[in-house]
Amino acid sequence: xxxxxxxxxxxxxxxxxxxxxxxIVECIEIxxxxxxxxxxxWTGVCGSDAGAMAGKLPEAIFPFIPGHEAAGVxxxxxxxxxxxxxxxxxxxxxxxxCEQCYFCKSPKTNxxxxxxxxxxxxxxxxxxxxxxxRGKSIHHFLGVSTYSQYAVMDCSSLVKVNPSAPLDxxxxxxxxxxxxxxxxxxxxxxxxxxxxxxxxxxxxxxxAVMGCKDAGAARIIGVDVNPAKFELGKQFxxxxxxxxxxxxxxxxxxxxxxxxxxxxxxTFECVGNINTMKxxxxxxxxxxxxxxxxxxxxxxxxIPVEYKSIWLGRTITAGLFGAYKPRDSIPKLVNQxxxxxxxxxxxxxxxxxxxxxxxxxxxxxxGETLRTxxxxx
Numbered sequence: 382x383x384x385x386x387x388x389x390x391x392x393x394x395x396x397x398x399x400x401x402x403x404x405i406v407e408c409i410e411i412x413x414x415x416x417x418x419x420x421x422x423w424t425g426v427c428g429s430d431a432g433a434m435a436g437k438l439p440e441a442i443f444p445f446i447p448g449h450e451a452a453g454v455x456x457x458x459x460x461x462x463x464x465x466x467x468x469x470x471x472x473x474x475x476x477x478x479c480e481q482c483y484f485c486k487s488p489k490t491n492x493x494x495x496x497x498x499x500x501x502x503x504x505x506x507x508x509x510x511x512x513x514x515r516g517k518s519i520h521h522f523l524g525v526s527t528y529s530q531y532a533v534m535d536c537s538s539l540v541k542v543n544p545s546a547p548l549d550x551x552x553x554x555x556x557x558x559x560x561x562x563x564x565x566x567x568x569x570x571x572x573x574x575x576x577x578x579x580x581x582x583x584x585x586x587x588x589a590v591m592g593c594k595d596a597g598a599a600r601i602i603g604v605d606v607n608p609a610k611f612e613l614g615k616q617f618x619x620x621x622x623x624x625x626x627x628x629x630x631x632x633x634x635x636x637x638x639x640x641x642x643x644x645x646x647x648t649f650e651c652v653g654n655i656n657t658m659k660x661x662x663x664x665x666x667x668x669x670x671x672x673x674x675x676x677x678x679x680x681x682x683x684i685p686v687e688y689k690s691i692w693l694g695r696t697i698t699a700g701l702f703g704a705y706k707p708r709d710s711i712p713k714l715v716n717q718x719x720x721x722x723x724x725x726x727x728x729x730x731x732x733x734x735x736x737x738x739x740x741x742x743x744x745x746x747x748g749e750t751l752r753t754x755x756x757x758x
Contacts, residue, residue, distance in 0.1 A: 470542055470543070474524075474525070476702045482494035503520030568700045578645045580632075590614060633664035650675060735757050
C-alpha cells in the first residue's frame with residue numbers, strides 16, 4: 382500500500398537554526414505485516430521534532446519521518462492481534478510501554494527497555510523498519526513517525542483512548558501537556574503553599590505552571606523573553622512574570638530578591654538551554670530547592686554546576702513525559718480532560734494542513750505559537 386507521508390531532505394546542519402524543512406513525499410510504501418496500521422488524523426508541531434530535524438538529537442537518523450505527538454484510528458491489524466481492532470481511537474506512544482521488561486515492571490521509572498534498545502537505530506521498538514521510498518528504507522523516529530498519514534506501530538507504542546475525545550486536542554496528551562504537567566505533580570511533587578518558577582512559557586512550561594497551580598503553589602513566577610506570555614500565563618496560573626530583557630542582573634538574582642534572598646522551592650527549566658538550566662538551579666532554595674530539567678538540551682551539552690551550590694541540600698532532577706507510564710496514564714488523562722479537570726484546548730493556538738506543516742515550524746521558531754496542530758487528511 383502507498384500513502385502520503387513526509388521525510389526530511391537533509392542538506393546541512395547548523396546548530397541553533399531550523400535548516401531542515403520537510404518535503405511532501407507521495408511514494409512512501411508502508412510494509413504492513415502482522416502489525417497495527419494507524420491512520421494519523423492529527424499531529425502536533427513540537428520543539429523536539431525541530432531539534433531532531435536540526436540534527437541535535439541522536440534519535441534522529443536521516444532520512445527519517447519525524448512526528449511523535451498525535452492521535453488517530455486503527456485502520457487495520459495483522460493476524461494474532463487481539464488488543465486492538467479496526468476503528469479504535471488511539472494515541473501513539475513515543476515513550477513505549479511494553480509492560481514486560483525489567484524497567485516497565487519497576488515503579489521507579491517510566492522508560493521502557495524496548496525504547497532504550499531501539500531509539501537511536503531509526504526503527505520501530507520491535508526492531509523492524511516499515512517505511513520505504515523508491516526502494517530505499519526511511520528511518521522511523523521514536524518508533525511512531527506521526528508526520529505520515531499512515532504508520533505501522535508496535536502494540537507497546539500505542540494506547541486506546543475514549544472515542545468521544547476530540548483528536549485535534551488530545552493529540553497533545555501524547556507529549557507536551559503531560560510532560561510539563563507531570564513534571565510538577567510527579568517529578569517535583571510540588572507542595573501546597575510553595576513558591577515555584579518556570580523558565581520558558583511554551584506548551585510544556587505552561588503545562589508545568591498548570592501542574593504547580595493544581596498542586597496548590599502560592600506563587601508561580603514565569604520567566605520568558607516574550608512579554609505577551611505574561612497575560613497568557615495568567616490563564617494557566619502564573620502570578621508574577623520576569624522578562625530577562627528588562628533586567629541587567631541575572632534572572633536568578635532577580636528571583637532571589639523577589640523571595641527575600643531564599644530562592645524558590647521548586648524551579649522548572651522548560652527551554653532546553655544549559656544557561657537557563659543553570660539559572661533555574663541557582664534560583665532555587667539553597668537548602669531544599671528542587672530543580673527539574675524538563676527542556677531537552679542538544680546532545681553533548683553539559684550543565685556547569687559548582688559543588689557548593691548543591692552541598693546544603695539543593696537537588697537537580699529530570700525525567701521523560703512527566704514521569705507518567707504512558708499506557709497506564711494517557712487514557713486516564715484523556716478522561717480527566719473530558720471531565721474538565723485540566724486544560725488542553727487552550728494550548729492549541731494554530732491549526733494547519735499537512736501541506737503547510739513547515740509554517741508551523743516557522744511559527745515555533747519565532748515564538749509565535751503554543752502548539753500548531755496539523756490536520757493530516
